[in-house]
Amino acid sequence: MSSLLLTGPTWYAVDGTSERGDVLLTDGVVAQVGTVDAPKNAERVDADGLVLLPGFVDLHTHLREPGREDTETIESGSRAAAVGGFTAVLAMANTSPVTDTAEAAERILDLGRAAGLVDVVPVGAVTKGLEGAELAELGLMHRSRAAVRVFSDDGRCVADARVMRRALEYVRAFDGVVSQHSQDPSLAGPQACCHEGELSGRLGLPGWPAVAEASVIARDAMLAEHTGSRVHVAHVSTAEGVDVVRWAKARGIRMTAEVTPHHLALGTDLLAGYDPVFKVNPPLRPDEHRAALVDALLDGTIDAVATDHAPHARHDKEHAFVDAAFGMLGLETAFSVVHDLLVADGRLGWADLARLLSTGPARIAGLADHGRPLAPGGPANLVLVDPAATVTVDRDASQSLSRNTPWHGRTLTGAVHTTILRGTVTARGGEPTAC
Numbered sequence: 001m002s003s004l005l006l007t008g009p010t011w012y013a014v015d016g017t018s019e020r021g022d023v024l025l026t027d028g029v030v031a032q033v034g035t036v037d038a039p040k041n042a043e044r045v046d047a048d049g050l051v052l053l054p055g056f057v058d059l060h061t062h063l064r065e066p067g068r069e070d071t072e073t074i075e076s077g078s079r080a081a082a083v084g085g086f087t088a089v090l091a092m093a094n095t096s097p098v099t100d101t102a103e104a105a106e107r108i109l110d111l112g113r114a115a116g117l118v119d120v121v122p123v124g125a126v127t128k129g130l131e132g133a134e135l136a137e138l139g140l141m142h143r144s145r146a147a148v149r150v151f152s153d154d155g156r157c158v159a160d161a162r163v164m165r166r167a168l169e170y171v172r173a174f175d176g177v178v179s180q181h182s183q184d185p186s187l188a189g190p191q192a193c194c195h196e197g198e199l200s201g202r203l204g205l206p207g208w209p210a211v212a213e214a215s216v217i218a219r220d221a222m223l224a225e226h227t228g229s230r231v232h233v234a235h236v237s238t239a240e241g242v243d244v245v246r247w248a249k250a251r252g253i254r255m256t257a258e259v260t261p262h263h264l265a266l267g268t269d270l271l272a273g274y275d276p277v278f279k280v281n282p283p284l285r286p287d288e289h290r291a292a293l294v295d296a297l298l299d300g301t302i303d304a305v306a307t308d309h310a311p312h313a314r315h316d317k318e319h320a321f322v323d324a325a326f327g328m329l330g331l332e333t334a335f336s337v338v339h340d341l342l343v344a345d346g347r348l349g350w351a352d353l354a355r356l357l358s359t360g361p362a363r364i365a366g367l368a369d370h371g372r373p374l375a376p377g378g379p380a381n382l383v384l385v386d387p388a389a390t391v392t393v394d395r396d397a398s399q400s401l402s403r404n405t406p407w408h409g410r411t412l413t414g415a416v417h418t419t420i421l422r423g424t425v426t427a428r429g430g431e432p433t434a435c
Ligand SMILES: NC(=O)N[C@@H](CC(=O)O)C(=O)O
Pocket: 062, 094, 154, 155, 156, 181, 279, 280, 281, 282, 308, 310, 311, 326, 327, 328
């Protein structure tokens, strides 16, 4: 019998009330909470001053295996996830080949299990080859060992309303969900890379209008209402976008939404130097949009913070801004960024942080073993965080095989201390344990 004793952490109930005590984990489950009777040989973690949260769940991670193992593998991405406090990550389907068959999904599941640091949950493509035309094997992927429940053509919007309608009808049978990269390609062309407005004019970069996002969210809300299915908005980035989500929820439409740490925290002023590390899809937005995203996070319109961790090789990033690859790293920094921005100043409480980084995403993805409130008998998928610690982000210390972090050199308040998957420590003090 293996036991892990966490001494003295604080944890929070859904209503925001806190408790402090000891927590004993035995054989992968939470055995005792509060005052515990620990075996003499239990491994101990001194958690005095730390906050114990359900392990984080990332609804939106790009691992690059298969196809671009030079930029990330399932193993290296798992290390980055564990260091970031994650116990489950959903691996996006835009690999090469695309995850559009049961076999491809099972292979990702198996590679994740072999790495053993985080539950790697494959996302299935909505359409074959992400081409937007013909539905992928949604049912076969769901009935496979991978039990795929989340489908996305992320990076590409399912632009054809008829295809989106059929996908939504299909996944309803097994309570699946389509995670949409909401962007009308006829409004944001292939060259678009900068929020459209005064900024894109001044910088001379092809513009990406907010309406390209909001119009697709509105269409999908109506399709979700019509089909009775669940639709999820990936990386919402605009004020108009969250307004539509808020309206859809009020109407009873089964729509959920995620936001990334970078869309919350990084301003468009960063684009002035044309540094491609700040090029991301969708683009960084002006302050009034970021303020609307924060409001939507605090009022419950947004259900999850998701990283959109998107590793890229140096030679794909180091180009003129318009030609560089879209995307930035996010797994290792997500907690610290959100804590530094919203928890440290008291705007976001710990219960809400747990909702956004764990409970909400676990519910959307249908992961029963993650995002559970701390209680005896529950699975020991947990993270200890240190609200008083500061971290200075160093891209060269990243577990990722890529270096494209926009946070390099920044000092943030709040650090992940220890990550625990099924009662076993997977990362401690910024280092993954051997896998
Ligand atoms: N988010 C990004 O900027 N990039 C993503 C794909 C995408 O969502 O466009 C990637 O796979 O690199």
